[in-house]
Amino acid sequence: MLKEKMKSWKHIFKLDPAKSINDADLNKIKQSQTDALIIGGTDNIEATDVIDLLLRLTDTSLPVILEVSTMKAIVPGFDFYFIPLVLNSQDKKWMMDIHHHAIKEYKEYLDYADYFLEGYCIFNEDAKVFKKTNCKKPTTEDAVAYAYMAENFFKLPSFYIEYSGKYGDVDIVKAVKAELKETLLFYGGGIKTLHEAKEMSAYADVIIVGNVIYENIDQAIETTKINEK
Amino acid sequence: MLKEKMKSWKHIFKLDPAKSINDADLNKIKQSQTDALIIGGTDNIEATDVIDLLLRLTDTSLPVILEVSTMKAIVPGFDFYFIPLVLNSQDKKWMMDIHHHAIKEYKEYLDYADYFLEGYCIFNEDAKVFKKTNCKKPTTEDAVAYAYMAENFFKLPSFYIEYSGKYGDVDIVKAVKAELKETLLFYGGGIKTLHEAKEMSAYADVIIVGNVIYENIDQAIETTKINEK
Numbered sequence: 001m002l003k004e005k006m007k008s009w010k011h012i013f014k015l016d017p018a019k020s021i022n023d024a025d026l027n028k029i030k031q032s033q034t035d036a037l038i039i040g041g042t043d044n045i046e047a048t049d050v051i052d053l054l055l056r057l058t059d060t061s062l063p064v065i066l067e068v069s070t071m072k073a074i075v076p077g078f079d080f081y082f083i084p085l086v087l088n089s090q091d092k093k094w095m096m097d098i099h100h101h102a103i104k105e106y107k108e109y110l111d112y113a114d115y116f117l118e119g120y121c122i123f124n125e126d127a128k129v130f131k132k133t134n135c136k137k138p139t140t141e142d143a144v145a146y147a148y149m150a151e152n153f154f155k156l157p158s159f160y161i162e163y164s165g166k167y168g169d170v171d172i173v174k175a176v177k178a179e180l181k182e183t184l185l186f187y188g189g190g191i192k193t194l195h196e197a198k199e200m201s202a203y204a205d206v207i208i209v210g211n212v213i214y215e216n217i218d219q220a221i222e223t224t225k226i227n228e229k
Numbered sequence: 230m231l232k233e234k235m236k237s238w239k240h241i242f243k244l245d246p247a248k249s250i251n252d253a254d255l256n257k258i259k260q261s262q263t264d265a266l267i268i269g270g271t272d273n274i275e276a277t278d279v280i281d282l283l284l285r286l287t288d289t290s291l292p293v294i295l296e297v298s299t300m301k302a303i304v305p306g307f308d309f310y311f312i313p314l315v316l317n318s319q320d321k322k323w324m325m326d327i328h329h330h331a332i333k334e335y336k337e338y339l340d341y342a343d344y345f346l347e348g349y350c351i352f353n354e355d356a357k358v359f360k361k362t363n364c365k366k367p368t369t370e371d372a373v374a375y376a377y378m379a380e381n382f383f384k385l386p387s388f389y390i391e392y393s394g395k396y397g398d399v400d401i402v403k404a405v406k407a408e409l410k411e412t413l414l415f416y417g418g419g420i421k422t423l424h425e426a427k428e429m430s431a432y433a434d435v436i437i438v439g440n441v442i443y444e445n446i447d448q449a450i451e452t453t454k455i456n457e458k
Contacts, residue, residue, distance in 0.1 A: 085382075092321040096378060103374040110381075117382055145332040149325060152339075153314075153346055155384035 002080055002114050003157050005063070006184060009035035010201060011224050014067070014188065014210035016041035017049035023056075025217045030060040033224040038082065038208065040067030042129045042164075047073045054078065067118075071102055081115040084160070086133045087146045088121050094133040118160045119150035123172070124189065127164035140172050147176045151183040161204070163189025165211055170199055177203040192216070197223035231309055231343050232386050234292070235413060238264035239430060240453050243296070243417065243439035245270035246278035252285075254446045259289040262453040267311065267437065269296030271358045271393075276302045283307065296347075300331055310344040313389070315362045316375045317350050323362040347389045348379035352401070353418065356393035369401050376405045380412040390433070392418025394440055399428055406432040421445070426452035 011034045015021065018041050021029075029037070037060070039053055050066065050073050057064050066078040074081075086094040103110065121143055122135045130137075138146065143161070150156040159180060161173055167190030177185050187204035191197050192212045200207050212220045240263045244250065247270050250258075258266070266289070268282055279295065279302050286293050295307040303310075315323040332339065350372055351364045359366075367375065372390070379385040388409060390402055396419030406414050416433035420426050421441045429436050441449040 083382075087325075090321065092319065092324055095321055095324065096316075096382070099382065100371070100374050100378060103377050104370055107374065107377060110377075141333055142329070145329050145336065148332050148336060148339075149329060153312075153325070153328065154382070 002116055006116075006157075006206070009206050010226055011197070012036045012038055012065075012206055012208045013213060013220070014038040014040055014208050015053060015213065016210065017046070017053050017073070018044040019214050021214065025213070026056060028217055028221055029213065030057070030062065032221050033227075034062065034209075035206075036063040036065060038065045038067050039078075040069055040082070042069060042127075042132060045070050045073045047075055049073075050075045065116075071098070074106075079114070081113050082118050083115055084118045084120045085154075085156070086120045086122065086135065087150065088135050088138050088142065089133045090136050091134050116158065117154075117156050118158050118186065119146070119154065119156040119183070120160045120162055121146050122162045122164065123168060124162075124164045124166045126166070127162075129162070129164050140169075140175050143172055143176050144179050147179045147183070147185075151180055156183055158184045158186050158206075160186040160188065163187075166190045167192075167196060168200070170203070173200060173203045191223055192219060194222045194225055197226050201226045231345055235345075235386075235435070238435050239455055240426070241265045241267055241294075241435055241437045242442060242449070243267040243269055243437050244282060244442065245439065246275070246282050246302070247273040248443050250442065254442070255285060257446055257450055258442065259286070259291065261450050262456075263291065263438075264435075265292040265294060267294045267296050268307075269298055269311070271298060271356075271361060274299050274302045276304055278302075279304045294345075300327070303335075308343070310342050311347050312344055313347045313349045314383075314385070315349045315351065315364065316379065317364050317367050317371065318362045319365050320363050345387065346383075346385050347387050347415065348375070348383065348385040348412070349389045349391055350375050351391045351393065352397060353391075353393045353395045356391075356395070358391070358393050369398075369404050372401055372405050373408050376408045376412070376414075380409055385412055387413045387415050387435075389415040389417065392416075395419045396421075396425060397429070399432070402429060402432045420452055421448060423451045423454055426455050430455045 063079045065080045067082040150159040184205045187200045188208035292308045294309045296311040379388040413434045416429045417437035
């Protein structure tokens with residue numbers, strides 16, 4: 001079961017299909033100590049780009065996950081599918097209605113797919129994903145209450161603190177972690193150094209590293225060394 | 230555990246704290262073959278009325294449940310608390326935001342309360358609760374997809390087909406039941422005769438009988454005889 005495997009994960013690289021990466025850099029990712037690869041992004045996500053990237057990852061033994069952000073870029077062949085529910089969106093659409101619509105079309109497929117729900121809480125007001133999903137900036141108290149709902153109301157397997165491009169507030173990550181027992185805590189946003197990776201890893205079960213891949217590949221690879229002293 | 234007990238339930242009477250019931254009729258309810266009593270309603274729900282009714286039920290061995298419809302009428306002392314999430318509301322508010330707000334205020338209390346989530350799907354466009362929660366009338370396909378989400382996305386313990394005052398479409402109840410494995414199916418709305426009670430009980434795990442209590446108490450009591458040949 002995916003959920004059991006993930007309990008041992010600490011680090012995921014997130015690759016954006018709308019951004020280009022050369023083979024040498026992609027090989028460094030594949031050979032790194034990361035635990036899994038997510039393909040996902042917010043803007044200009046096209047199925048052809050997702051397929052291209054997936055095909056370039058056929059030679060890795062790492063789990064390859066599609067984070068479904070738009071219906072038009074759902075591609076078969078991934079090991080797992082991550083499905084975000086935006087808990088702090090002000091619109092029901094991003095919490096569950098687009099998913100409801102998708103289930104009506106693809107239910108037969110979902111019965112066989114290995115999918116995993118992410119209870120997103122988005123903090124960075126300047127991020128495209130924050131604006132696109134019409135979020136309201138959560139306080140620490142809001143975030144803790146969303147985490148409570150994710151775990152106790154909806155039994156979500158993961159709660160995702162998303163700072164999307166900006167390094168977040170460690171105290172919020174710490175407060176949310178203290179609330180969760182079963183639900184895994186994901187943290188993503190602005191991690192560019194091993195120090196930051198270690199800092200967030202102290203509380204988050206899994207950290208997700210994305211943008212720095214495209215800015216400084218060697219520094220990105222360094223963030224996988226969170227278990228080293 | 231509440232969820233285990235409920236697996237054997239077939240029939241619940243729902244008492245509206247805004248409506249009056251005399252002692253003789255209430256005694257008939259207490260002595261009936263129903264499995265539990267819910268106190269709940271849509272309009273004019275006041276804490277004083279909820280308390281009055283609860284105090285008149287202290288001498289029953291039936292489980293007494295408060296269905297929480299408004300924050301101002303949450304009263305301690307019930308065996309269980311049912312919390313509705315309106316899946317087909319067009320507003321996130323009725324799906325999860327009022328609950329999020331409540332958790333911020335009452336989280337310490339929730340940790341000790343025995344509560345149970347109901348994934349409501351409301352069908353009767355003329356019902357007050359439909360208008361109040363700004364619902365969109367679901368098709369059978371919509372209802373089945375909501376049931377899928379209730380069970381697989383949110384792991385809700387119950388899915389509640391609510392016709393609120395109007396007898397519903399048995400084919401919808403049958404289609405939803407075919408989708409559910411773990412999540413219990415509740416049906417409520419318009420049941421006034423034993424025949425109707427048996428018809429809905431053929432598919433719903435639990436039927437909820439309400440209005441007829443205030444119209445014809447003896448006929449209401451008849452609806453509990455669903456297990457008799």
